[in-house]
Amino acid sequence: DQQVKQNSPSLSVQEGRISILNCDYTNSMFDYFLWYKKYPAEGPTFLISISSIKDKNEDGRFTVFLNKSAKHLSLHIVPSQPGDSAVYFCAASAETGANNLFFGTGTRLTVIP
């Protein structure tokens, strides 16, 4: 049973515009959420995270929004750049002491120059 879902397998955006990647989760015990970016032939790299006590976290061009009541989070990239083209994974964790991350299936972002 997929507890973290990314319903859009792919997204194409023009360079300079905003990219919005979405993620939904079902487990109300999740208290920590992360986004990872993955290039081909490389492992995922950490991008940004947010704790459940916050509803927004910003790091440069990347902002993550969390809507706990809707069990939904989104990653905004502004402005989008061709180098942002990658697969983005949403992940969530339910226990502070465990390293058990639940990942979504990923969204492939293509930024068109």
Place this chain on the structure above:
Amino acid sequence: KAGVTQTPRYLIKTRGQQVTLSCSPISGHRSVSWYQQTPGQGLQFLFEYFSETQRNKGNFPGRFSGRQFSNSRSEMNVSTLELGDSALYLCASSLLAGAHNEQFFGPGTRLTVL
């Protein structure tokens, strides 16, 4: 500082065989986690080791096992391979245990079972 390394990068096995994958964490990192990535399921947690002890285990059959050595290097073993075990196996290390500690992933081992 060197990143997480995984060996081998590619592996082809046949059904019924067993396989051992290796992971060397970032120097100083004591936690190592393993994930299986398949196209339909995304990344799924296999297990986590910290200070040579398995701290957490995902929902995988007993054919999947692992261990961690005193230098924090880790190995995972899959016995009696099945076609469905074909996947990218990713290892991640972090300084401490716990999901709030940033995990650094290796490039993965691509296992193909024929």
